[in-house]
Amino acid sequence: MPEVTAPYKPGTPCWVDLMTSDQQAALDFYRDLFGWQGEIGPPEFGGYAMCLLNGRPVAGIMARTAPEGQPEPPVSWTTYLASDDVEATGSAIADAGGAILYPAMDVGTVGRMLVAADPTGAVFGVWQKVDFIGAGIVNEPGALVWNELNTGDTDAAGSFYHRAVGLRPATIQGMDGYFSLNVGDRTVGGMQPVPEYLAAGTPAHWMTYFSVDDTDSTVDALVRAGGSVVQPPFDMQSGRMAVVQDPQGAVFAVIASPDSP
Structure with missing residues:
Protein backbone atom coordinates (compact mmCIF):
# COMPACT_ATOMS: atom_id res chain seq x y z
CA MET A 1 0.00 0.00 0.00
CA PRO A 2 1.62 3.34 -1.07
CA GLU A 3 1.17 5.26 2.18
CA VAL A 4 2.51 8.80 2.30
CA THR A 5 4.25 9.81 5.51
CA ALA A 6 6.76 12.45 4.38
CA PRO A 7 5.67 16.01 3.50
CA TYR A 8 4.90 16.66 -0.16
CA LYS A 9 7.46 18.75 -2.02
CA PRO A 10 6.31 22.30 -2.89
CA GLY A 11 4.23 22.36 -6.07
CA THR A 12 3.11 18.73 -5.77
CA PRO A 13 -0.63 18.02 -5.71
CA CYS A 14 -1.15 16.91 -2.12
CA TRP A 15 -4.90 16.95 -1.46
CA VAL A 16 -8.30 17.12 -3.12
CA ASP A 17 -11.67 18.07 -1.74
CA LEU A 18 -15.21 18.26 -2.98
CA MET A 19 -17.54 21.21 -2.54
CA THR A 20 -21.08 19.93 -2.94
CA SER A 21 -24.71 20.85 -2.41
CA ASP A 22 -25.67 17.84 -0.24
CA GLN A 23 -22.76 16.79 1.91
CA GLN A 24 -24.33 13.68 3.44
CA ALA A 25 -25.51 12.40 0.06
CA ALA A 26 -21.99 12.87 -1.30
CA LEU A 27 -20.47 11.02 1.66
CA ASP A 28 -22.85 8.13 1.03
CA PHE A 29 -22.14 8.09 -2.70
CA TYR A 30 -18.35 8.00 -2.42
CA ARG A 31 -18.53 5.50 0.45
CA ASP A 32 -20.37 3.09 -1.80
CA LEU A 33 -18.22 3.84 -4.87
CA PHE A 34 -14.72 3.87 -3.34
CA GLY A 35 -15.14 2.45 0.16
CA TRP A 36 -14.42 5.74 1.90
CA GLN A 37 -15.35 6.28 5.53
CA GLY A 38 -16.25 9.80 6.67
CA GLU A 39 -18.80 11.85 8.52
CA ILE A 40 -19.80 15.49 8.76
CA GLY A 41 -17.26 17.29 10.92
CA PRO A 42 -17.62 19.77 13.80
CA PRO A 43 -19.21 23.21 13.24
CA GLU A 44 -15.98 25.05 14.06
CA PHE A 45 -14.51 23.53 10.89
CA GLY A 46 -17.61 24.24 8.82
CA GLY A 47 -18.66 20.59 8.99
CA TYR A 48 -15.71 19.59 6.81
CA ALA A 49 -15.62 15.80 6.41
CA MET A 50 -12.31 13.97 6.24
CA CYS A 51 -12.71 10.78 4.19
CA LEU A 52 -10.54 7.80 5.04
CA LEU A 53 -9.51 4.68 3.13
CA ASN A 54 -8.03 1.91 5.25
CA GLY A 55 -7.74 4.42 8.07
CA ARG A 56 -5.73 6.96 6.04
CA PRO A 57 -7.02 10.32 4.70
CA VAL A 58 -7.74 10.39 0.98
CA ALA A 59 -10.07 13.36 0.33
CA GLY A 60 -12.33 15.94 1.92
CA ILE A 61 -16.02 16.68 1.35
CA MET A 62 -17.72 19.92 2.40
CA ALA A 63 -21.03 21.69 1.88
CA ARG A 64 -20.74 24.61 -0.48
CA THR A 65 -21.30 28.05 0.99
CA ALA A 66 -20.93 31.59 -0.28
CA PRO A 67 -20.36 34.96 1.36
CA GLU A 68 -23.57 36.94 1.82
CA GLY A 69 -24.77 38.39 -1.46
CA GLN A 70 -22.46 36.19 -3.54
CA PRO A 71 -23.51 33.25 -5.75
CA GLU A 72 -22.77 29.76 -4.50
CA PRO A 73 -19.60 28.24 -5.95
CA PRO A 74 -20.02 25.36 -8.39
CA VAL A 75 -20.13 21.76 -7.25
CA SER A 76 -16.59 20.64 -8.03
CA TRP A 77 -13.39 18.90 -6.96
CA THR A 78 -10.43 21.14 -6.05
CA THR A 79 -6.75 20.22 -6.31
CA TYR A 80 -4.36 21.59 -3.67
CA LEU A 81 -0.65 22.16 -4.35
CA ALA A 82 1.84 21.86 -1.51
CA SER A 83 3.73 24.89 -0.22
CA ASP A 84 6.27 25.54 2.53
CA ASP A 85 5.02 29.13 2.90
CA VAL A 86 1.49 29.88 1.79
CA GLU A 87 1.92 33.67 2.05
CA ALA A 88 5.01 33.61 -0.17
CA THR A 89 3.21 31.36 -2.64
CA GLY A 90 0.25 33.74 -2.68
CA SER A 91 2.57 36.62 -3.55
CA ALA A 92 4.17 34.55 -6.31
CA ILE A 93 0.72 33.67 -7.68
CA ALA A 94 -0.24 37.34 -7.86
CA ASP A 95 3.11 38.32 -9.40
CA ALA A 96 2.68 35.62 -12.07
CA GLY A 97 -0.77 36.91 -13.08
CA GLY A 98 -3.04 34.71 -10.97
CA ALA A 99 -5.90 35.85 -8.76
CA ILE A 100 -6.29 35.14 -5.04
CA LEU A 101 -9.90 34.10 -4.40
CA TYR A 102 -9.57 33.26 -0.69
CA PRO A 103 -6.46 34.70 1.04
CA ALA A 104 -4.19 32.66 3.27
CA MET A 105 -5.94 31.42 6.39
CA ASP A 106 -5.34 29.05 9.27
CA VAL A 107 -7.21 25.74 9.32
CA GLY A 108 -7.18 24.97 13.02
CA THR A 109 -3.81 23.50 13.89
CA VAL A 110 -3.57 21.30 10.80
CA GLY A 111 -2.29 23.81 8.25
CA ARG A 112 -2.72 26.99 6.26
CA MET A 113 -4.36 27.38 2.89
CA LEU A 114 -5.49 29.73 0.16
CA VAL A 115 -7.56 29.36 -3.00
CA ALA A 116 -6.53 30.99 -6.27
CA ALA A 117 -7.22 31.01 -10.00
CA ASP A 118 -4.56 30.83 -12.68
CA PRO A 119 -4.57 33.33 -15.59
CA THR A 120 -6.60 30.91 -17.74
CA GLY A 121 -9.33 30.62 -15.06
CA ALA A 122 -8.56 27.25 -13.44
CA VAL A 123 -9.18 27.28 -9.68
CA PHE A 124 -6.78 25.51 -7.33
CA GLY A 125 -5.79 25.51 -3.68
CA VAL A 126 -2.46 25.86 -1.91
CA TRP A 127 -1.77 23.88 1.27
CA GLN A 128 0.94 24.49 3.86
CA LYS A 129 1.10 21.64 6.31
CA VAL A 130 1.34 21.98 10.06
CA ASP A 131 -0.06 18.77 11.54
CA PHE A 132 -1.55 17.48 8.27
CA ILE A 133 0.51 16.77 5.14
CA GLY A 134 -2.39 15.84 2.83
CA ALA A 135 -3.39 12.55 1.24
CA GLY A 136 -2.11 9.61 3.30
CA ILE A 137 -2.67 7.04 0.53
CA VAL A 138 -2.19 7.56 -3.22
CA ASN A 139 -2.04 5.37 -6.32
CA GLU A 140 -4.26 2.70 -4.78
CA PRO A 141 -7.82 1.79 -5.86
CA GLY A 142 -10.10 4.33 -4.20
CA ALA A 143 -7.33 6.91 -3.79
Missing part, protein backbone atom coordinates in the same frame (compact mmCIF):
# COMPACT_ATOMS: atom_id res chain seq x y z
CA LEU A 144 -6.00 9.87 -5.72
CA VAL A 145 -3.76 8.86 -8.61
CA TRP A 146 -3.44 11.87 -10.94
CA ASN A 147 -4.19 15.60 -11.18
CA GLU A 148 -4.57 17.18 -14.59
CA LEU A 149 -4.91 20.79 -15.69
CA ASN A 150 -7.28 21.24 -18.60
CA THR A 151 -6.83 24.74 -20.00
CA GLY A 152 -7.51 26.88 -23.01
CA ASP A 153 -3.92 28.17 -23.13
CA THR A 154 -1.23 25.65 -22.22
CA ASP A 155 1.59 28.13 -22.87
CA ALA A 156 0.20 30.74 -20.47
CA ALA A 157 -0.74 28.14 -17.87
CA GLY A 158 2.61 26.37 -18.06
CA SER A 159 4.51 29.62 -17.61
CA PHE A 160 2.29 30.62 -14.68
CA TYR A 161 2.65 27.39 -12.69
CA HIS A 162 6.41 27.33 -13.26
CA ARG A 163 6.77 30.87 -11.91
CA ALA A 164 4.19 30.62 -9.14
CA VAL A 165 4.71 27.18 -7.63
CA GLY A 166 7.67 25.60 -9.40
CA LEU A 167 5.72 23.16 -11.58
CA ARG A 168 7.73 22.71 -14.76
CA PRO A 169 5.86 21.62 -17.91
CA ALA A 170 7.47 19.22 -20.39
CA THR A 171 6.32 17.53 -23.57
CA ILE A 172 5.69 13.79 -23.55
CA GLN A 173 6.91 11.66 -26.44
CA GLY A 174 4.01 10.11 -28.33
CA MET A 175 1.37 12.30 -26.66
CA ASP A 176 1.04 15.32 -28.91
CA GLY A 177 -0.43 18.30 -27.06
CA TYR A 178 -0.11 16.69 -23.63
CA PHE A 179 2.41 17.95 -21.07
CA SER A 180 3.76 16.51 -17.87
CA LEU A 181 4.02 18.80 -14.84
CA ASN A 182 7.18 18.19 -12.88
CA VAL A 183 8.69 18.99 -9.50
CA GLY A 184 12.41 18.54 -9.97
CA ASP A 185 12.84 15.28 -11.89
CA ARG A 186 9.51 13.81 -10.75
CA THR A 187 6.29 13.99 -12.77
CA VAL A 188 3.44 14.93 -10.45
CA GLY A 189 0.62 15.85 -12.85
CA GLY A 190 -0.40 16.62 -16.40
CA MET A 191 -1.69 19.45 -18.58
CA GLN A 192 -3.60 19.53 -21.85
CA PRO A 193 -6.09 21.65 -23.80
CA VAL A 194 -9.67 21.29 -22.57
CA PRO A 195 -10.78 17.95 -24.10
CA GLU A 196 -13.40 17.92 -26.85
CA TYR A 197 -15.52 15.37 -24.97
CA LEU A 198 -16.33 17.98 -22.32
CA ALA A 199 -19.27 20.30 -22.92
CA ALA A 200 -18.67 23.27 -25.20
CA GLY A 201 -17.58 26.26 -23.18
CA THR A 202 -16.20 24.21 -20.28
CA PRO A 203 -13.81 26.55 -18.44
CA ALA A 204 -10.24 25.73 -17.52
CA HIS A 205 -10.07 23.44 -14.49
CA TRP A 206 -8.05 20.84 -12.60
CA MET A 207 -9.39 17.30 -13.10
CA THR A 208 -9.11 14.81 -10.25
CA TYR A 209 -8.36 11.16 -11.12
CA PHE A 210 -9.05 8.27 -8.75
CA SER A 211 -7.54 4.82 -9.17
CA VAL A 212 -9.94 1.87 -9.50
CA ASP A 213 -9.58 -1.89 -9.96
CA ASP A 214 -11.93 -2.02 -12.94
CA THR A 215 -13.04 1.07 -14.83
CA ASP A 216 -16.07 -0.47 -16.50
CA SER A 217 -17.55 -1.96 -13.34
CA THR A 218 -16.91 1.28 -11.44
CA VAL A 219 -18.75 3.26 -14.09
CA ASP A 220 -21.64 0.80 -13.99
CA ALA A 221 -21.85 1.18 -10.20
CA LEU A 222 -21.71 4.97 -10.49
CA VAL A 223 -24.61 5.02 -12.95
CA ARG A 224 -26.69 2.75 -10.73
CA ALA A 225 -26.05 5.19 -7.86
CA GLY A 226 -27.35 8.14 -9.87
CA GLY A 227 -24.15 9.39 -11.48
CA SER A 228 -23.65 9.98 -15.20
CA VAL A 229 -20.99 9.34 -17.82
CA VAL A 230 -19.20 12.23 -19.53
CA GLN A 231 -16.72 10.09 -21.49
CA PRO A 232 -17.30 6.30 -21.55
CA PRO A 233 -14.42 3.97 -20.66
CA PHE A 234 -11.59 3.96 -23.20
CA ASP A 235 -8.04 2.69 -23.39
CA MET A 236 -5.13 5.12 -23.40
CA GLN A 237 -1.41 5.04 -22.73
CA SER A 238 -1.71 4.98 -18.92
CA GLY A 239 -4.62 2.54 -18.65
CA ARG A 240 -8.36 2.37 -19.08
CA MET A 241 -10.15 5.52 -17.96
CA ALA A 242 -13.51 7.25 -17.97
CA VAL A 243 -14.73 10.73 -17.09
CA VAL A 244 -17.85 10.75 -14.97
CA GLN A 245 -20.13 12.98 -12.92
CA ASP A 246 -21.48 12.31 -9.46
CA PRO A 247 -25.22 12.74 -8.76
CA GLN A 248 -24.73 16.38 -7.73
CA GLY A 249 -22.70 17.33 -10.79
CA ALA A 250 -19.03 17.08 -9.76
CA VAL A 251 -16.89 15.82 -12.64
CA PHE A 252 -13.92 13.52 -12.02
CA ALA A 253 -12.05 10.71 -13.74
CA VAL A 254 -11.41 7.09 -12.86
CA ILE A 255 -8.58 4.98 -14.22
CA ALA A 256 -7.39 1.39 -13.92
CA SER A 257 -3.71 1.16 -14.72
CA PRO A 258 -2.40 -1.89 -16.58
CA ASP A 259 -0.71 -3.10 -13.37
CA SER A 260 -3.79 -2.59 -11.17
CA PRO A 261 -4.80 -5.67 -9.14
